[in-house]
Amino acid sequence: MKYMLLVCGDDTADASGMAPVEPWVEELGAERGVRLHGHRLRLPAEAVTVRVRGGEVLRTDGPFAETKEYVAGFDILECASMEEAIEAAAKHPVATIGAMEVRAFWEDEDAEGRIRHLDAELTEALRERDLDRAMACYAPDVEVFHPVSGLEQSGADALRKAQEQWFSALAGPVDREVLDFRLRVDESIAFGHAVVRLRAPLADGTTLDSTTRVTTGYRAAGDRWLIAHQHMSVPSDAGRPPAGEPRS
Known part of the structure; x- marks a missing residue:
């Protein structure tokens, strides 16, 4: 407490x-x-x-x-x-x-529960390939380095364009499996560390299957939590991953 x-x-x-x-x-x-x-x-x-x-x-x-x-x-x-x-x-x-x-402190909110719900919402958005639903998880000034474009994305508009590019390469739903998710929550900021596996059919006939470690920075926005920063780590011998989550 x-x-x-x-x-x-x-x-x-x-x-x-x-x-x-x-x-x-x-x-x-x-x-x-x-x-x-x-x-x-x-x-x-x-x-x-x-x-x-x-x-x-x-x-x-x-x-x-x-x-x-x-x-x-x-x-x-x-x-x-x-x-x-x-x-x-x-x-x-x-x-x-x-x-x-x-x-x-007056404990009237379950901040960790809300953040875990936000992560589950991102999982569902990717499964449905619902771009608007996915983008609703991010802060307007989010900072991301997107693995598809290879460029740093500053702000939600730039991230949306990069996500649109990645969604266009998909031929079906994305299976996002969170293998490990640990949170450290403060009053207005939080950090999450997770091992995430992404699997999806691609438009070129191949299959995406990537396991990465994702570090996410969250920020409280009124009565909601949003993703303000995201970083994806991949094995050094894997090259640039064809992953569907941002890397910063």
């Missing part, structure tokens, strides 16, 4: 003896994989507070509330329990002079 760690500083505290934060970041991030990301924030004096009253936007320079304690930064943690998150927060150097507020 994910937790937001609000790092609350105290402008009256003496921070001269505080331990550096970098070792905590190294341990929780690189070594244990608990800290996903985080960042420092500018001082409260540089904040802008925005309110809307009667349809009028009211802007006030400065923080929402005048207090000696303020949010100096944040970290996103992924822990098995609140107790583990509290343990991580207690090790943060700022905890010795300020305070750490730990709050669980």
Whole structure:
């Protein structure tokens, strides 16, 4: 489960003896994989507070509330329990002079389930050779290197043209079999790693049968997830694959 760690500083505290934060970041991030990301924030004096009253936007320079304690930064943690998150927060150097507020994310969406559904939708679109359905899985600014054209495709329009070229070479439905699919999901981005086998009859009488490793970058777009980046890896002795998925 994910937790937001609000790092609350105290402008009256003496921070001269505080331990550096970098070792905590190294341990929780690189070594244990608990800290996903985080960042420092500018001082409260540089904040802008925005309110809307009667349809009028009211802007006030400065923080929402005048207090000696303020949010100096944040970290996103992924822990098995609140107790583990509290343990991580207690090790943060700022905890010795300020305070750490730990709050669980509101888990009301199954992001991984939505991405897996998107992948299944791409499988069905290829089976039906439905170009519009396939393109609906991609972001407008998707970055792809398409194996058919041999050129980098920037944007959905360019990708559509490359996909049209590949679809024209098919004589029947595409069997897309996902042999292994692993996901790493964050709040607004995700990465998927899969082994994909593509089989289809071709217009020239031959048969496509290609197994590749596909790395896909996803981005949340409102209440949907879309493919923003795709990379296909093939064996070095296979040459350029006649595959039907993009390679970036």
